[in-house]
Amino acid sequence: MKFLIYNILLFLSFYKSFSQELNAEVIVNSNLVNQTDKQVFNDFQSSVYQFLNSNRFSSDSYSLIQKIDCSFIFTINSYENNEFNVNLDINSLRQGFNSSYKSSNFLFRDIGIKFKYQSNEPIIYSDSRFTSDLSSLLSFYSMIIIGYDMDSFKENSGANSYKEAKEILDKAFNLSISSTWSSSHNGGRINKYWLVDNLISNNYDVIKKINYNYYRNGIDLMVSDKEKGISNIKTTIELFSKIDRYRPNSILKEIFFQSKNNEIYNIFNNDLDIINIEEIKLILNKIAPFYSSKWNKL
Numbered sequence: 606m607k608f609l610i611y612n613i614l615l616f617l618s619f620y621k622s623f624s625q626e627l628n629a630e631v632i633v634n635s636n637l638v639n640q641t642d643k644q645v646f647n648d649f650q651s652s653v654y655q656f657l658n659s660n661r662f663s664s665d666s667y668s669l670i671q672k673i674d675c676s677f678i679f680t681i682n683s684y685e686n687n688e689f690n691v692n693l694d695i696n697s698l699r700q701g702f703n704s705s706y707k708s709s710n711f712l713f714r715d716i717g718i719k720f721k722y723q724s725n726e727p728i729i730y731s732d733s734r735f736t737s738d739l740s741s742l743l744s745f746y747s748m749i750i751i752g753y754d755m756d757s758f759k760e761n762s763g764a765n766s767y768k769e770a771k772e773i774l775d776k777a778f779n780l781s782i783s784s785t786w787s788s789s790h791n792g793g794r795i796n797k798y799w800l801v802d803n804l805i806s807n808n809y810d811v812i813k814k815i816n817y818n819y820y821r822n823g824i825d826l827m828v829s830d831k832e833k834g835i836s837n838i839k840t841t842i843e844l845f846s847k848i849d850r851y852r853p854n855s856i857l858k859e860i861f862f863q864s865k866n867n868e869i870y871n872i873f874n875n876d877l878d879i880i881n882i883e884e885i886k887l888i889l890n891k892i893a894p895f896y897s898s899k900w901n902k903l
Contacts, residue, residue: 626665626751628672629657634680646681648724649689653677653743656728662747663766673754674698674707677746687723692716693742696864697750699757702825710816711753712864715797718742718785732769734776738785741777745770745797752804756813757820763813767804774801795856803857812857815844819865835872835879842869842885845892862893870899 631654635646657677667673675697683690692714699710720738722728729736730744748770752763774797778786788798803809818841826834845858852858862869873885882903889900 624666625658625661626663626667626673627657627747628674629654630674630676631657632676632678634678635684638681638684640684645684645722645724649679649722652722652726652728653679653739656730656740656743657747660730660744660747662732662744663751663769673750674700675750677743682717687721689718689720689722691718691720693718693746695746695750697753699754699820699824701820701827703828706824706827708820708824708868709864710757710820711750711860713746713749713800713860714795715746715785716791716795719783720785735780738777738781738783741773741781742785745773745777745801748773749800749804753816756817760814760817761810764805767801771801771805774798795859799856800860803855808852809855809857811844811848812852812855812861815841816857816861819861831876832879835876838869838872839880839885839888842892843888846888849892858892862896866893866896866899870903874903 631650633646633650633653635643638646640646675695678694678696680692680694681689682692695711695713695715696709697711698707700707718738720742722739728740728743730740732744735741748766752766752770754763755766756763774786777783778798784790786797788796788802790796790798793799804813819838823834823838823841826837848855848858869889873880873882886900886903890897893900
């Protein structure tokens with residue numbers, strides 16, 4: 606009987622380990638804080654790591670190979686009486702088909718986030734109620750990462766994840782005293798509110814389609830048909846020219862090029878014989894001028 610119970614518990618433990626979505630790395634940089642005892646930051650890192658890698662944020666089950674590699678880098682700006690002020694850099698990776706290559710799918714920086722955390726205090730996850738700013742923050746970005754990953758494999762399959770992220774934001778906005786959840790945070794443009802607003806709006810479906818085509822018809826073909834993959838990436842990127850006429854300066858467009866500017870440069874720079882390099886330079890300088898110094902090196 607004991608042997609049977611042990612096997613059942615072992616199976617449940619095994620199943621649980623293969624149902625969570627994230628394979629998250631957590632880094633905490635406290636160099637800016639004049640704090641002699643750094644133990645609270647070690648505890649914080651451990652608690653966040655446990656939260657991200659132990660909780661299941663969606664109803665889908667993920668095998669070990671399907672888990673989403675991602676990183677959460679916290680730079681602590683200030684800390685006093687259990688109150689943190691941090692900048693958070695999030696990056697999630699997407700593996701190419703039949704390849705070990707991993708591409709940056711979602712890269713985002715959230716500035717000036719405030720929350721409370723006390724050493725050895727568990728971060729409580731709930732999908733139905735607000736428990737803390739920190740729990741909501743981690744849950745929110747987990748859902749965004751999952752949605753981005755799903756969208757890169759099948760069009761609009763991340764829609765429910767974005768809706769859940771919006772529900773997390775709405776609860777936090779109504780119940781938290783922190784301004785980090787408002788539309789005016791960080792100058793009123795690059796923040797959680799406008800990120801999820803763009804993701805659930807039909808006005809920006811074309812940018813999500815671009816990201817999907819970039820992967821499914823571009824990156825995923827790089828092993829089986831590299832020339833076609835590169836040609837499709839060029840065609841996909843050109844679509845931004847049409848979007849800029851009526852949706853200029855979209856936060857989703859900024860995320861796309863933040864995530865992929867190095868990758869795009871390397872793809873075209875390593876295969877100059879496949880494309881008209883002067884044509885692609887002209888296109889890239891027009892749609893992503895912030896990276897002109899990079900494009901002009903092609």
